[in-house]
Amino acid sequence: MAEIILKNITKEYENGFQAVKNINLEIKDNEFVILVGPSGCGKSTTLRMIAGLEDISEGDLYLDGNRINDVPPQNRDIAMVFQNYALYPHMTVYQNIAYSLKIKKVPKDEIDRRVKEVAASLGLTELLDRRPGQLSGGQKQRVAMGRAIIRHPKAFLMDEPLSNLDAKLRGQMRVEIADLYQRLNTTFIYVTHDQTEAMTLGTKIVVMKDGEIQQTDSPTNLFNYPVNKFVAGFIGTPAMNFFDAECTEEDGMVVLRTADGMIPLPEEKAAKLKEGGWLGKTVSAGIRPEHVRLCTEAEAAFKGTVSVFELLGSNAIIYVQCGDQRIIMNTDETDRQEHGSEVCLKPLAEKLHIFDPETERTITN
Amino acid sequence: MNTRYSDKRSLPVRVLSLLGKILILGTASIFTAFPFIWMIISSLKTKAEILNTDIFLPTSPQWSNITGIIFNSPIPKYIFNSAWVSLVIVALQIVTGAMLAYALVFLKFRTNKLLFTIVMGTYMLPVAATYIPSYIILADWHMLDSFRGLIISSTVSIFGIFLLRQGFMQIPKGLVEAARMDGASHWRALWEIVCPMTKSSFITFGLMNFISTYNNYMWPSLITKTSDYFLVSQGLRAFFIRDGAYGTEWALVMAASAVVVVPLLVLFAFTQKWFINGIGGETGIKG
Incomplete structure (x- = not known):
């Protein structure tokens, strides 16, 4: 000892x-x-x-x-x-x-x-x-x-x-x-x-x-x-997805605006972004693959085509190409997707990690 | 599938090639071995037969030449001197060489490369250039004409350091580090981990230096003058010119030379596997 x-x-x-x-x-x-x-x-x-x-x-x-x-x-x-x-x-x-x-x-x-x-x-x-x-x-x-x-x-x-x-x-x-x-x-x-x-x-x-x-x-x-x-x-496999998003306030709600949609933020994260003066600025956001969900077009933060579907047994990894961005999703095997199919994705907002794009340090944790 | 190398050349070409090889190697072997064979045969001849070039083999072998050398000459004493002085020198050279080679390979210090360059630099010096300073040092230490002087002046072998360093470099550093973590000092790591793994380098080094020290003539003849301290080469020369009888007792000189070589032949017979391995660069360690 x-x-x-x-x-x-x-x-x-x-x-x-x-x-x-x-x-x-x-x-x-x-x-x-x-x-x-x-x-x-x-x-x-x-x-x-x-x-x-x-x-x-x-x-x-x-x-x-x-x-x-x-x-x-x-x-x-x-x-x-x-x-x-x-x-x-x-x-x-x-x-x-x-x-x-x-x-x-x-x-x-x-x-x-x-x-x-x-x-x-x-x-x-x-x-x-x-x-x-x-x-x-x-x-x-x-x-x-x-x-x-x-x-x-x-x-x-x-x-x-x-x-x-x-x-x-x-x-x-x-x-x-x-x-x-x-x-x-x-x-x-x-x-x-x-x-x-x-x-x-x-x-x-x-x-x-x-x-x-x-x-x-x-x-x-x-x-x-x-x-x-x-x-x-x-830390984490597959690695966390990162994307740039603009932090704005819409209808009294702080949201992250992405290329294909927006993500309404929970109160705690919204408050931290407001306090930090991030409204109107671009932040770097991260979401783990297990915290990405398939959704309807109205809820979508990302829209793209499935490039790879990996079945790993009880779970599956889906690689979705959304323009220049690749989003990885870790889901259960029932969410089977065909190569080339169009999907809409949304991150679980409470699981989002938001970083200062300059210093790369966390803003919301 | 048969992956063995197969010679696709025609039979006559192969036979000719084999004959060529036998001819070249046979001739080279005869040239190399002939003086030795001649020495052995001459040692069994009479004085008259030696000088008669028409006779190659002795008409009746003169075994008394050999027994005379063994029992009634100082040659066995010279062999003993040479053998034990060489043994002590080689033992010291192994210890000093192994310590320096270990430091060069396994220790990290700023002047490591410089030290190796200096050590190897001294190897480039002609041996004769070191005779005078070494002689003066031994004289100052009152070690001329003594076994101590012979031994002290040959404590370190640069060739040995180089040979052992090359052997040590084959050993993964992790093994020495593991030994250190296990509680071993550098000394223990050297003798209990590094040495057993580079046995063939040690044996080659020991044999080669034993032979060269055993046969050494120039340096011992410079610093010793009393026949009690003569090594074999010096002793043979003294035997050759004794009583002012320059070249008169050829049969005995040949017998003495033959007797002197016997210990080296016996040694070589027992250790030739290691000897050839070591020279060929095989250390017995797999990467």
Whole structure:
């Protein structure tokens, strides 16, 4: 169990490139924190700085109140699971799992007991005598986790641990990691670019972009109250639809006027737009595909033709081309639409996200 | 489907090509091996037979030449000197070389590339250019004419650093990082993770440097003058010119040369797999 605090942390490389820019983050005991963002956003660098594998250019890193900037990785008591597993190929599974205990000079019978215990909990008992080269991807991943678990470290760091697995195994391992977190009851920091992993595993998600933290929040809040357009677009599959609309007042009601119609806004959002002086101006609006509905022509905010209909089982994704704009709708399979058919769409006004087109920050949340 | 390579050339062309290869390789092999075979045969001849060019094989093998060298000459002592001095030198070169190669490959520091350039730069220096400064340093340390001097002056091998660095570069950095996260120091990571994975580089390096140190003549002959400290090449020369008998005991000189080579042949016989692998660039590690 550990509390980790990052204070004004910056990572600057020799060529002047800043991979991480002045980030602040507080990770409490037993939290499952996910660092998520697109490639090159600095999430792995941040994790590696916590691990001690990268030097910190500026700022302070605290573990349980102690500044650990200059503490080498082997003295931090933090375990890490790597993207490519990093199993020692010349050692058996048993030796791989036992290695950290051997370094700590734990008595042999104690090592044996703990290795067997961990192996049993991860379903590796039959594989203890094998070498990593004889294991499948999922088995290697389990060994990598076993190697981390056996130490009872203060925190677990995981750097995209599922990205080398196929989709089915990834789903299975995700559940196992979640289960592991419940059992171990300790701090997890997990890096991924997969927002499904982020949403399903994390108790707290940190969305990063270009070395900066965009938003730190719970999965639900991140989904429902994104602070800017980037977070809104990054979290959620399929991604949020964005469109420009003019904010006007008609018949005493604040509405967003789109190319094909208008969207009357609920009171709370209307008040915020009024207060912000947005009447008569163009705003950037966003609506999640699951909050778009088919409607009559009179209610329509968008009119267009169905370009793709994807049936995913119980639900379906409909791609509608509305002029230059493509609107994606996530609906149930009964809303079957033929390719090329004309449809009218409206967003659920209470679920609309409205952003400042200049700063891209939210106006209504 | 049979995907094996099949030679579509006609039979006579194939036979001719094979004969050509045998001829070229056979000739090259004979040229390479002949001096060695000649040495072995001469070591079993009498003095008169050696100087008679009409006789290739000895009429009756003079085994006493060999036993005389083994039991009644200082040659075994020189072999022992060479063997243990080479062993110590190679052990030290492996430790120093592995440490520097590890630092160059796995540690991040500003002058990493500069350091490697400087190290490799020293490899370009003619060895003879280092003799005088090395001699002066050893003289200042009172280590001339001693095993200590021989060993200390050969503690680092630039070739070894280069060879090990190339081997280490095949290892994913994540493995060393994983070891560090597991609690291993750099020292442990080097010997418990990196070394077992680059075994063939280590063995190649050890063998090549053992052989070159074992056979080394110039440098040991510059810094040692007491026969107690002679290595084999020096010892052979001393044996050749002893008692002012320049070139008079050819049969014994040949027998001594043959005996001196035996330890290297035995070593090579046991390790040739690694030796050839290492030179061919095969490190035994799959990417």
